[in-house]
Amino acid sequence: MADFHIDSKQFNIIGDIGHVRLEPGDVIVVTSPRQLPAQAMNIIRQQVGSIFAGHKCVVLDAGMKFEVARPAGAGDCHKLDTPERVFFYEQDFYVLSNFSAFAIMWKGLRFDTSEAVYHWEKFNNPDPTPFEDAVLDSIRCAPSAHVAFKIGQEHKRLRRPDWDDVKVDVMREILRAKADQHEYVRRKLLATGDRELIEDSWRDDFWGWGPNRDGKNALGKLWMEIRAEIRAREVVNG
Numbered sequence: 001m002a003d004f005h006i007d008s009k010q011f012n013i014i015g016d017i018g019h020v021r022l023e024p025g026d027v028i029v030v031t032s033p034r035q036l037p038a039q040a041m042n043i044i045r046q047q048v049g050s051i052f053a054g055h056k057c058v059v060l061d062a063g064m065k066f067e068v069a070r071p072a073g074a075g076d077c078h079k080l081d082t083p084e085r086v087f088f089y090e091q092d093f094y095v096l097s098n099f100s101a102f103a104i105m106w107k108g109l110r111f112d113t114s115e116a117v118y119h120w121e122k123f124n125n126p127d128p129t130p131f132e133d134a135v136l137d138s139i140r141c142a143p144s145a146h147v148a149f150k151i152g153q154e155h156k157r158l159r160r161p162d163w164d165d166v167k168v169d170v171m172r173e174i175l176r177a178k179a180d181q182h183e184y185v186r187r188k189l190l191a192t193g194d195r196e197l198i199e200d201s202w203r204d205d206f207w208g209w210g211p212n213r214d215g216k217n218a219l220g221k222l223w224m225e226i227r228a229e230i231r232a233r234e235v236v237n238g
């Protein structure tokens with residue numbers, strides 16, 4: 001283990017970090033807010049490498065982050081991504097994500113995901129213009145949850161004006177529909193027992209717990225509400 005004291009003048013990207021303790025094999029990950037030319041990345045790598053002698057440095061280019069990645073040890077393999085490896089596989093409770101592929105019948109229409117329903121509702125008004133109609137259709141027929149999300153973001157200015165006041169209630173109804181229409185979703189939800197449910201989003205501090213893990217976690221709270229409702233129903237129905 002080695003301690004490094006950092007003089008903010010020495011390297012201005014990490015000016016807010018004064019002291020870092022590193023284990024052998026730790027890798028320094030520097031993330032810049034925008035795309036950097038290869039030459040700039042090399043300079044950063046060299047500078048950071050000279051500050052943290054003996055530790056590899058990887059430079060990425062989205063968001064602003066400084067972190068230490070520790071290689072996973074034996075028996076410790078299901079961990080966060082490392083600079084060398086990105087792990088992809090749905091985790092056990094992926095069903096609770098709005099991006100998971102559980103189709104929903106909603107107001108007589110079929111949607112591939114709860115995400116698409118949610119964004120569709122943003123623009124669902126009693127008297128849509130032809131353009132709004134086209135936006136609604138493109139969200140309903142979006143080839144992925146991600147595309148539905150993007151369309152929702154791109155047309156933000158056309159959202160129903162009271163959207164922020166109603167979005168939690170709308171989401172609650174959508175999640176109820178998802179649980180009602182999919183036995184597997186209900187089973188997985190009940191399998192969470194009494195554990196806290198958290199949308200592990202590192203960027204959304206309203207629906208998820210956000211970058212500092214202190215966000216509202218509105219999606220997790222709604223799922224906990226629905227879990228309690230399903231349990232109460234089961235008690236009544238035996």
Ligand SMILES: Nc1nc(O)c(N)c(N[C@@H]2O[C@H](COP(=O)(O)O)[C@@H](O)[C@H]2O)n1
Pocket residue numbers: 097098099115118149152199201204207219
């Ligand atoms: N799994 C997943 N991947 C993403 O990229 C996401 N953004 C989310 N979060 C969902 O995004 C929706 C947020 O929409 P608004 O910001 O309210 O327009 C919401 O459905 C989150 O659960 N999830």
